[in-house]
Amino acid sequence: MGQTPRGRVTRLIPFGVFVEVADGVQGLVHRDELTREVAEAGAEMNVVVTDVDRERRRLLLSQRRAAPDAR
Numbered sequence: 633m634g635q636t637p638r639g640r641v642t643r644l645i646p647f648g649v650f651v652e653v654a655d656g657v658q659g660l661v662h663r664d665e666l667t668r669e670v671a672e673a674g675a676e677m678n679v680v681v682t683d684v685d686r687e688r689r690r691l692l693l694s695q696r697r698a699a700p701d702a703r
Contacts, residue, residue, distance in 0.1 A: 635680070635681045636678060636679070636680050636681075636698055637653040637654070637678075637679060637681070638653075638676060638677070638678050638679075639651035639652055639653040639659075639676065639677060639678075639679055639693070640652050640674060640675070640676050641670055641672070641673050641674060641675045641676075641677065642658060642673055643673060644670060644672075644673060647662060647663055648660055648661050648662040648663045648665070648666065649661050649666070649670050651677065651679055651693055653679065653681075653691070653693070657691070658691070659679070659681065659690070659691030659692060659693040660690070660691070660692055660693060661677075661679060661693045661694065661695050662692070664696075665682075665693070665694035665695055665696045665697070666695050666696065667695050667696050667699050668695075677695050677698075678695065678698040678699075679693040679694060679695050679698050680693065680694045680695075680697040680698045681693060682694045682697065
């Protein structure tokens with residue numbers, strides 16, 4: 633956790649976006665953790681890994697915590 637990869641939005645959903653942070657590795661950025669509206673798949677953004685659920689093979693990400701003023 634705490635890693636700050638740059639990722640590419642792969643899918644928009646009503647409650648957030650999925651971001652690919654490595655080949656075949658995606659995580660969810662909940663809409664509350666976005667700093668701006670994401671208009672389309674393919675957009676790139678910096679994110680922070682906030683939680684790893686190894687059992688369910690899920691990453692939770694935050695764009696808000698990756699913002700320069702959040703540090």
